[in-house]
Amino acid sequence: MVCNSNALWSASEAEAHINQLAQPLDPQRDRELLPLTQSLGRVLADTVTSPLDFPHWDNSAMDGYAVRFADVQQCSADRPITLAVVTEIPAGKIPQVSIKAGQAARIFTGAMVPLGADTIVMQEDTEREGDRVILRQAPQPQAFVRHRGSFQRSGEPLLPAGIQLQAADLAILAAAQCTQVPVYRWLRVAIFATGDELVPPDRPLQPGQIVDSNSYALAALVQQGGALAQVFGIVPDSRADLRRAIISAQESADVILSSGGVSVGDYDYIDELLQDLGATLHIRSVAVKPGKPLTVATLPGVGDDRPRLYFGLPGNPVSSLVTFWRFVQPALQRLSGRRDAGCRWLTVPTAEDLHSGGGRETYVWGRVTWPQGGNGEEIQFNPAPGYQNSANLVNLAQTNALAQVPLGVKRIGAGDRVKVLLV
Ligand SMILES: Nc1nc2c(c(=O)[nH]1)N[C@H]1C(S)=C(S)[C@@H](COP(=O)(O)OP(=O)(O)OC[C@H]3O[C@@H](n4cnc5c(N)ncnc54)[C@H](O)[C@@H]3O)O[C@H]1N2
Ligand code: MOO
Numbered sequence: 217m218v219c220n221s222n223a224l225w226s227a228s229e230a231e232a233h234i235n236q237l238a239q240p241l242d243p244q245r246d247r248e249l250l251p252l253t254q255s256l257g258r259v260l261a262d263t264v265t266s267p268l269d270f271p272h273w274d275n276s277a278m279d280g281y282a283v284r285f286a287d288v289q290q291c292s293a294d295r296p297i298t299l300a301v302v303t304e305i306p307a308g309k310i311p312q313v314s315i316k317a318g319q320a321a322r323i324f325t326g327a328m329v330p331l332g333a334d335t336i337v338m339q340e341d342t343e344r345e346g347d348r349v350i351l352r353q354a355p356q357p358q359a360f361v362r363h364r365g366s367f368q369r370s371g372e373p374l375l376p377a378g379i380q381l382q383a384a385d386l387a388i389l390a391a392a393q394c395t396q397v398p399v400y401r402w403l404r405v406a407i408f409a410t411g412d413e414l415v416p417p418d419r420p421l422q423p424g425q426i427v428d429s430n431s432y433a434l435a436a437l438v439q440q441g442g443a444l445a446q447v448f449g450i451v452p453d454s455r456a457d458l459r460r461a462i463i464s465a466q467e468s469a470d471v472i473l474s475s476g477g478v479s480v481g482d483y484d485y486i487d488e489l490l491q492d493l494g495a496t497l498h499i500r501s502v503a504v505k506p507g508k509p510l511t512v513a514t515l516p517g518v519g520d521d522r523p524r525l526y527f528g529l530p531g532n533p534v535s536s537l538v539t540f541w542r543f544v545q546p547a548l549q550r551l552s553g554r555r556d557a558g559c560r561w562l563t564v565p566t567a568e569d570l571h572s573g574g575g576r577e578t579y580v581w582g583r584v585t586w587p588q589g590g591n592g593e594e595i596q597f598n599p600a601p602g603y604q605n606s607a608n609l610v611n612l613a614q615t616n617a618l619a620q621v622p623l624g625v626k627r628i629g630a631g632d633r634v635k636v637l638l639v
């Protein structure tokens with residue numbers, strides 16, 4: 217089935233349509249429980265609720281003395297107050313006595329505040345004489361007490377579903393004794409490269425041949441994005457081989473990425489085969505440069521009823537990566553259950569003039585650089601030096617941003633601000 221797929225889509229229309237097609241994994245069905253130590257980078261499938269109050273009990277934020285505020289509120293340099301130190305409470309020990317009028321407890325950071333005391337005085341503000349402590353200034357009431365539940369109450373949500381777990385999140389899960397973490401299963405992404413001219417990197421090149429570099433870039437991007445890359449390798453420009461590759465990808469993956477074979481050449485078979493296989497073709501070309509031929513289709517699931525999302529990326533190495541960054545990456549994030557799915561844009565000055573033909577939204581590849589020291593430099597975009605051509609992967613190395621020259625704009629001058637996609 218073909219649905220308005222012959223239109224030339226604008227980038228934002230294509231993005232919105234892909235967003236609708238990319239339905240997230242099911243948080244119930246598509247989940248696994250993982251040990252905490254294996255959950256870094258995975259996407260939380262459920263809200264995690266705190267089983268505990270944070271802090272778990274009133275405790276001291278300082279090394280010093282636990283006192284009763286009523287005893288010391290009047291004290292000053294002229295009227296120092298002396299309290300009897302009746303006990304010592306290190307961290308991890310349960311206070312053995314409660315503090316009565318005229319008494320104090322020696323206490324350390326993280327230790328439980330004893331009954332009777334309500335205020336901590338840091339030791340730098342005290343003088344110790346034997347088993348007595350002298351105060352010459354009044355503390356604030358409840359000073360340096362970290363109260364039970366003041367950070368978070370038990371039963372309240374600690375972490376929301378859909379976040380990609382980072383170091384600080386693991387710390388919270390550990391503190392909440394959540395040792396088995398509910399995460400979305402890996403999203404499975406099949407990748408294959410099409411073209412009779414392609415060979416793997418370890419084969420001697422014959423005239424007319426080039427190395428399949430796209431498979432390596434795409435697999436790396438899929439892995440970086442937190443999905444499982446299933447690399448199928450090189451498929452020749454043959455209908456039968458391509459058909460077999462698509463069917464086996466349909467059996468094993470949630471998303472299928474191919475590169476090459478989506479333009480108008482006699483050996484560009486992808487769209488025709490997708491139609492033969494019952495796919496719905498949504499998008500066939502987008503007004504972006506590089507990357508105009510971009511096929512987006514849905515295929516029926518094999519083995520389960522989840523539709524497979526198919527991206528036929530253009531073969532040119534830069535086009536293939538740029539369309540991944542602009543259209544596939546946010547879709548994979550969304551499919552993986554991420555609540556923050558989407559492109560990350562920033563507006564920064566460009567260090568050099570940027571050019572476009574004006575007929576397509578154009579992406580200039582390069583680097584956003586951050587100032588190294590506080591010497592007044594600004595964050596800026598630097599286009600990659602050398603020839604910006606969709607077949608030139610040499611100057612694509614170390615790209616971390618694509619500057620967007622909007623449709624109809626032919627030049628953005630050095631020093632002017634430009635919208636960049638962080639990749
Ligand atoms: N008559 C027209 N020709 C072309 C158009 C057009 O609108 N009309 N569009 C051009 C644009 S723009 C692009 S981008 C390419 C896209 O072509 P395909 O997606 O069909 O890709 P192929 O033809 O298979 O290959 C294009 C190019 O890329 C090299 N390639 C392919 N696969 C890989 C790989 N895995 N690793 C590295 N390099 C690869 C391939 O050798 C070709 O040089 O179409 C234009 N043509
Ligand atoms: O879009 Mo093609 O990617 O210009 O070479």
Ligand SMILES: [Mg+2]
Pocket residue numbers: 476477478479480481483484531
């Ligand atoms: Mg072609």
